[in-house]
Amino acid sequence: MTTYIIRRLSFALFILFMVTVGVFFVLRLLPGDPLIIYIGQNSAIASLSPEGVEELHHQYGLDKPVLLQYADWMKGLFSGNFGNSIFFNEKVGVLLAERYPVTLYLGFLAMIVSSTLGILVGLIAAIKRGRWADRIVTPLSYVGITIPSFWLGILLIYALSLKLGWLPMIGFTSPLDDLGMNLKQAVMPVICLAVGAFAGTTRQMRSSMLEVIRQDYIRTAWSKGLRERIIIIHHALKNSLIPVITVIGLQMGMIFGGSVIVETVFSIPGVGSLMVSSIFNHDYAVVQSITLVFAVVITFVNLAVDLSYGFLDPRIRYA
Numbered sequence: 001m002t003t004y005i006i007r008r009l010s011f012a013l014f015i016l017f018m019v020t021v022g023v024f025f026v027l028r029l030l031p032g033d034p035l036i037i038y039i040g041q042n043s044a045i046a047s048l049s050p051e052g053v054e055e056l057h058h059q060y061g062l063d064k065p066v067l068l069q070y071a072d073w074m075k076g077l078f079s080g081n082f083g084n085s086i087f088f089n090e091k092v093g094v095l096l097a098e099r100y101p102v103t104l105y106l107g108f109l110a111m112i113v114s115s116t117l118g119i120l121v122g123l124i125a126a127i128k129r130g131r132w133a134d135r136i137v138t139p140l141s142y143v144g145i146t147i148p149s150f151w152l153g154i155l156l157i158y159a160l161s162l163k164l165g166w167l168p169m170i171g172f173t174s175p176l177d178d179l180g181m182n183l184k185q186a187v188m189p190v191i192c193l194a195v196g197a198f199a200g201t202t203r204q205m206r207s208s209m210l211e212v213i214r215q216d217y218i219r220t221a222w223s224k225g226l227r228e229r230i231i232i233i234h235h236a237l238k239n240s241l242i243p244v245i246t247v248i249g250l251q252m253g254m255i256f257g258g259s260v261i262v263e264t265v266f267s268i269p270g271v272g273s274l275m276v277s278s279i280f281n282h283d284y285a286v287v288q289s290i291t292l293v294f295a296v297v298i299t300f301v302n303l304a305v306d307l308s309y310g311f312l313d314p315r316i317r318y319a
Helices: 002-027 034-041 050-059 066-078 092-127 132-146 149-163 179-212 216-223 228-265 271-280 284-312
Strands: none
Touching (some): 002 066, 002 284, 092 179, 092 271, 092 284, 132 179, 149 179, 179 228, 216 228, 228 271
């Protein structure tokens, strides 16, 4: 187990290194100078002299060769310094500390909802195969996978906010300030984030359970006269969860990726909306740091998923 964990951690570090290389150099391929864009949007310094522009380039290290800029950024990462935001005129670490808890909160709510309901609904669809429950769940799962989150968000705003007035249209309130308002504001974003993951988990759970209940040991349990609840919970469920757990780990990336769109639709001050504004403003340090943090979370979630296989199936051994 120890050897396996060390090998996986080494591979994870290599992946994160490649993420830093990719995002850093791809951003430099975008047309336009981030400081020129910033100056054009800031009336207070719109008439800045060429010497002043050069001074800003020097201040943010943009006058250095690209490889040296990358080396400086990596050196800062190891010391906990993510750099400075050009557009927000703030340390990137401060921006992440303010906004990342919002995205994590909504993301984990969506993960809990999609995983719990997906496993439950998929289990019911498999047990009731060919019946009305299965006939309803299967087509809806296809719809859930294909529906665009931004379009679903617009529909929810129109129906639940504009027409019915049940939920606030946009914004985010911390649960520490007002839990009731927080839950109301979280309903629509969580639905948008969770619907695709829920549909994928449901489909995987259904197919996995159908495969497991055809196994010989399940037929033996039926022949012994065990009750259906005992067979499903104690014999079939645990073995059917292994591929489902894999899908849930992959859904984490989809949920965090979806936050970029969902937070923009609902005007939520998370890292998703911060990412969008930073991309348009060519705010290199912010985009690089957000991408890296997302990669760290997703990489280690996938590692935790791999390690959970041994718990779900004792036959699995790590070499």
